[in-house]
Amino acid sequence: MSKVSVDNSISMVLDKRRKKKNGKFPVKLRVFTSTPRKQKLYPTRFEFSEEEFSCIWETVRPRTKYKQARQLLQAIEQNAWSVANELEPFDFELFEKKLFRKRRDGTNVSYLYEERMDELRSMDKINTSNNYGLALKSFEKFCESEKKKIEELSLFDVNGNWLSKYEHFMVDQGKSLTTVSIYVRTLKTIFNKAIAEKEIEPGYFPFGKGKYLVPKVSNKKKALTKEQLKQLFEARPKSPQEEKAKDFWFFSFACNGINIKDILLLKNRDIEDDKISFYRAKTISTSKGNLKKITVYLNSFAKDIISKHRGKSIAPDALVFPVLEGYDDPVKRHNKIKNFTRFINQHIKKICKDNDLPIISTYWARHSFATSVIRKGGSMEFVQESLGHSSMDTTKAYFAGFDDNTKKEFADQIMNFG
Incomplete structure (x- = not known):
């Protein structure tokens, strides 16, 4: 993209492509760039006949009755120049945003x-x-x-x-x-x-050293110990709702801490043999230049959960778990995901209360997975790849919230080259 040149790249023109019923044509603001070669016309509130436009705009000295109209058109053109000259390089989308809002x-x-x-x-x-x-x-x-x-x-x-x-x-x-x-x-x-x-x-910019520093709050531990995980896994649900909540919580845990939104967006084509491959919904719109597909190998438990809760459709684009509908708009889909997450959290909490376990949520499944990897001697790089983090800093933030025993276990394992 290039900066708008001074060679008549912004001007007022009469758009003669379609005459109105009153015999007049709309006046448009024309913006042209040579590199890339592109032209766009923007509407104004004015419309004139060819003769009127000539008398108002194309003549050097308009008559008195046309002077006000000329001044108004000049104001539009000058404002457009003012906006365009602020942009380096010139960008049509940003130009339009600035042009059509109040200063x-x-x-x-x-x-x-x-x-x-x-x-x-x-x-x-x-x-x-x-x-x-x-x-x-x-x-x-x-x-x-x-x-x-x-x-x-x-x-x-x-x-x-x-x-x-x-x-x-x-x-x-x-x-x-x-x-x-x-x-x-x-x-x-x-x-x-x-x-x-x-x-x-x-x-x-009011943030930074010597200005305002955003409060840094240390992460609270959000992971179950291996003993607590075993106790939760062996706990007996008291209702079908609790059973379903427990199934999906442990499915998240077993599948690299996959979050509920990504679980509900899984399609049949994402499952191949003994693995699922997907892009995190969270990163699709923010990391388009560096999208990384996450691959999760399915153990027997994860396969059983898929078989147990899978929808009837076998079409490649059909969702694996029939909670959402393909025609849901973004807001409706968001609400359904939120409600399903709330459903899991409500019922997993009941199981935890009945078994003297910490009150947890779906988010704990992700942290518990990461903690378990570290406990078993896995590397930070493996955790980063498994969780789909684009930055190691994000992964380290998870580790910062782990308990002292986990940190000690990690320190003990780090020199284990066997």
């Missing part, structure tokens, strides 16, 4: 959050979009405590002092530092996006 929207916190939530929903990232919504509501409450409206909040208002006061406000309200961290990280993303789009200078 202040580019730094307005509420507007940017709504825009980001729409983007996330379009990428089927409903959970992340909801987190942005919760963060925005939290900032709104803080603004109210400061006698300010959230609609008036600008990125220029959000500095280190504002963020520190927000953190104290949240803690005073009984919120955890983990929640504070989650919410302010969404603001970091909003700032980075605004800087990338040249809406705000990098110097206004």
Whole structure:
């Protein structure tokens, strides 16, 4: 992509492809780039006959009655030039975004959050979009405590002092530092996006050393010991619901800690002989340049669970477990996955209570798998590959939450070359 050149690459034109019933043609804003060679026409609210357009725009000195119309067209053209000249290199998508929103929207916190939530929903990232919504509501409450409206909040208002006061406000309200961290990280993303789009200078970025530091909260242990895993596996469910919940929890554990969303998105074609291969839904829209397919070899338990709960359809594109429907829209699919995860969590908790085990969730299956690999002498690289982490830092964060016994076992195993 190239920067728009000064050689009439932006201009007002009369679109003569289709005459309106009143005999006039719409006036369009024409943007042309030579590299790549591309032209786009953008609508305006004006329409003129060929004679009117000539008298208003194509003449050097329009008559008095045409001067106002000429000034309005000039304003549109000048605004387009102003937007285009901010972009290096020129990008049509970003140009359109900036052109059709109000000038202040580019730094307005509420507007940017709504825009980001729409983007996330379009990428089927409903959970992340909801987190942005919760963060925005939290900032709104803080603004109210400061006698300010959230609609008036600008990125220029959000500095280190504002963020520190927000953190104290949240803690005073009984919120955890983990929640504070989650919410302010969404603001970091909003700032980075605004800087990338040249809406705000990098110097206004309020995070980092000497500014505001996002709270770092240590991970809590979310893994069962091998004794607890054995006790849970041997526990007898008291209802079909508990049995189903236990089946899917251990299926997740047995299949490299695969999360519930990925389980429910598995298709028949993903199963081949004694293995399943899939891309994590979480990384499909964020790591397109480095997508890694996860391969899980199925043990006899995992195969039994598939046989037990598999749907009737044998079509390659049919879902293995018939919880979702192929025609579900993203929001409906998200809600079904959320409800099924809640179902598992509710009933696995009942089993845990009846057997004097820690109260766990589906997330514990993933951590318990990782912990078990480490206990058996597996490497961090193997855990990273099995969990589908693109970064070793993410895998190390899992290990940071392990108990001291697990860390000791790992240290004892690391020099075992046998």
